[in-house]
Amino acid sequence: MANFKGHALPGSFFLIVGLWWSVKYPLIYFHQKGKSSQLTHYHQRLEIIEAAIRTLFSVIGILAEQFVPDGPYFHLYHENQWVKLMNWQHSTMYLFFAVSGIVDMLTYLIAHVPLGVDRLVMAMAVFTEGFLFYYHVHNRPPLDQHIHSLLLCALFGGTFSIFLEVILRDNIVLQLFRTTLVILQGTWFWQIGFVLFPPFGAPEWDQKDEANIMFITMCFCWHYMAALCIVAINYSLVYCHLTRLKRCGGEIIGIQKLKSDHTYQTALLTGSDEE
């Protein structure tokens, strides 16, 4: 879907996931510190619902790519020609995210799925997106090529970081890093839409101008800065909210920084429960 909507829709999808994660992970992090065992069950249900929604989103994405007016309607090869390969490629990307969502659900639903498989499949979904994008943008104007290829940094960086979570599961720093990259992806899809298909009758961008490419490179960094700020703000809000809640309830979360925090982080590495 090479138009504004075709970029705004996946952008919104990633943005919603990113914003949700920027609330979820701090929430779980602070709760796990307080160690209310009741939360574990609640946490599990939360993860299942989230994964289900992500799967749903991805399935909608697949159907949208297939059944837009000029879509392939699940025809792949017709009269000696491949039919709408662009839409098929986008469907493939969504398919991987759908499978990642399903595996996430299974991990929390069924006891015999080894932990870490969900992260592995998510890493492969992100890698596949980057892999398809990489071969996607040949033979296009320079700005189009550049603006898409910047995304590869976020995607391959994300693959590496998520793969690391297979080993270092529940590391809050890696989780927040992943969150910033998802938000970056979301806002960047919107940016691509605004640059390549200016809506509201805005003037076209000169796709061969060096200065435009230079600005877009810098703009990508600003988007990441914005993503960092969003995550930082949501993290603080969650903390303030929880502190107020606990104060009302008379409880105090025992946050013993410096040592305990460090122990927590590394306890995940060793699997011991010395905290």
Added chain:
Amino acid sequence: MANFKGHALPGSFFLIVGLWWSVKYPLIYFHQKGKSSQLTHYHQRLEIIEAAIRTLFSVIGILAEQFVPDGPYFHLYHENQWVKLMNWQHSTMYLFFAVSGIVDMLTYLIAHVPLGVDRLVMAMAVFTEGFLFYYHVHNRPPLDQHIHSLLLCALFGGTFSIFLEVILRDNIVLQLFRTTLVILQGTWFWQIGFVLFPPFGAPEWDQKDEANIMFITMCFCWHYMAALCIVAINYSLVYCHLTRLKRCGGEIIGIQKLKSDHTYQTALLTGSDEE
């Protein structure tokens, strides 16, 4: 062996290994959880037999490459010319896999071989395959070059993952990841055969068509998706089969998910037996 058979044979080899691993690793994983000490001996014999078969396959590969009708018959240099370097390169790939098989056998047979050496040599065998493929495909039609170079993703990804197993031995997620990559390689060899040397009188593919290259890129992702599904299905089948078996025998495998699973995974990292 630049023909259909020359791709179908190694493809089948990798596919058989992949399918076998997709049964073996879940089997061992569930058994180790039940901790029946008797299995360890059985496990060891299994590994030795598997490694022996892999070595045998590789030796057959070497001999096939050398003694096909237009093979080099172990002549390397003749009348100021290199003889059939393509066959020699394939032989070299098989040689590394043969050595990897031998080292695997030795690791389980002889007590003084340090654990991890088998994974290291396997990683080097996979790397060598990728390394030779990388320099293999210059000066060929675009589609031929592209379809072979896609394999490099699987090979270098595999090298990284197997190398990681030197440190994180017996991590089920890494083992399953390796399994999916081997299956991917197997099915992809078959795909290469079908595309470059269409059997059964099928029409030739246009090796310069952009759309074909675009389809093949996407097709590679579908193959990986299929590999993921195969591994998932076999994993489930093994689990169901074991559960039924145990129920008949009156035993129950104690699977305490969430915590125990995590502890297990990380216990491997720390080497402690706190499980």
Added chain:
Amino acid sequence: MANFKGHALPGSFFLIVGLWWSVKYPLIYFHQKGKSSQLTHYHQRLEIIEAAIRTLFSVIGILAEQFVPDGPYFHLYHENQWVKLMNWQHSTMYLFFAVSGIVDMLTYLIAHVPLGVDRLVMAMAVFTEGFLFYYHVHNRPPLDQHIHSLLLCALFGGTFSIFLEVILRDNIVLQLFRTTLVILQGTWFWQIGFVLFPPFGAPEWDQKDEANIMFITMCFCWHYMAALCIVAINYSLVYCHLTRLKRCGGEIIGIQKLKSDHTYQTALLTGSDEE
């Protein structure tokens, strides 16, 4: 600021940070071995002051880039043209370092910021610098391009090393490695200034001469060698100074090398306090 000063100023900034770190990290390392608990508080204040100064430097950098006589004065787009994108890119680099400084401060000031976030943001700041430099140097003379691109080695190596510190926090070897890379960056900025904008009326360098490029490559290695030596010397000076100080005070730092050292290093990995 494409002139001598524009390279000497950031060079001095990195050099000062590097020299300070080459004193700070050995100091903390030796003190932590002696385990005087009083230091922890002192250490914390030190880190906050350092981060504040780094933030200040970065803000000065941003303002300098914006308000130099031919700067953009915070105008980004004027009369259908991007205004002084070069200065904006430099401002962006400084902005990331400023944010990294602020996060460093927050980590030590506020108890609920998870440890490791400071390293993550620092890694992203270094990566952003490298990322912008990478797209910065197109369409320039070969020597100009080469001398800037050498910096990428230091920057991406630094990104990797600092990212590793998220997991392996307080590892003295990684800290010293980071220090050498910062010093390298500092001295190299000065070198770039001397080569591209020779001060004091020195003759211009031929920017297309192969021999100049070859020398500059080697020169980069010498700069790293110098950085290694500076860190080694400062490390020794700190040790000698501390030993003398302790001898006067009648105390002895118990340095039990070989085992204790190793335990210390790995204790960080496991988070246990077995030392």
Added chain:
Amino acid sequence: MANFKGHALPGSFFLIVGLWWSVKYPLIYFHQKGKSSQLTHYHQRLEIIEAAIRTLFSVIGILAEQFVPDGPYFHLYHENQWVKLMNWQHSTMYLFFAVSGIVDMLTYLIAHVPLGVDRLVMAMAVFTEGFLFYYHVHNRPPLDQHIHSLLLCALFGGTFSIFLEVILRDNIVLQLFRTTLVILQGTWFWQIGFVLFPPFGAPEWDQKDEANIMFITMCFCWHYMAALCIVAINYSLVYCHLTRLKRCGGEIIGIQKLKSDHTYQTALLTGSDEE
């Protein structure tokens, strides 16, 4: 020194180091298992002597590069021209290895040098060699370029592996891997000598022939295979020799494979002494 000797000499240097390591590391590995505390002191002296010899070799290398008949005699810039930059680059490589040797010595001589710094500097020495080689081979015939660039695989692979030893010190698998890469480098330097400067009046190689390049790629893999075999043979010889020695002395090395081996390997990771 672009001649046969100029490649045979460093080749021999690396080969000697590699062969020595292929004896040393198994020796230390088996001894540490037997835990005779007396060895530690002997081990330390061994390391110091080895490092001293490596430093000596490197200094000889520097002097040889400077004082060969057509060398630069420590002149760098003369009459507006860089003097013999090739020799200077080689000297720089040797310089880094010399410094690596010195740091190795210091690590074992002086108690306050943190363990791991020796590996870091060694990794940087190997990286520097690769870095200089990378920019070294522009504007040369294809075969010359190719045969040198193959070395980069060994060098950057080695950098990664040695850097890993900063964290996973004394891991026998990583040590043996490093050993194979050093032997590979040694034999490959000899190969380069034989190909580019055929001694004993052998015929010249056609430096533009595709088949030659293809053969050389494969030949590189065979060299690695040979390196693997050499290390495996020396490992076995050391084991047999030690077993015979112990049997005569009435002692038995307690090698409890499978479990103990694994524990040992991972104990290094956690720093605990549970063995």
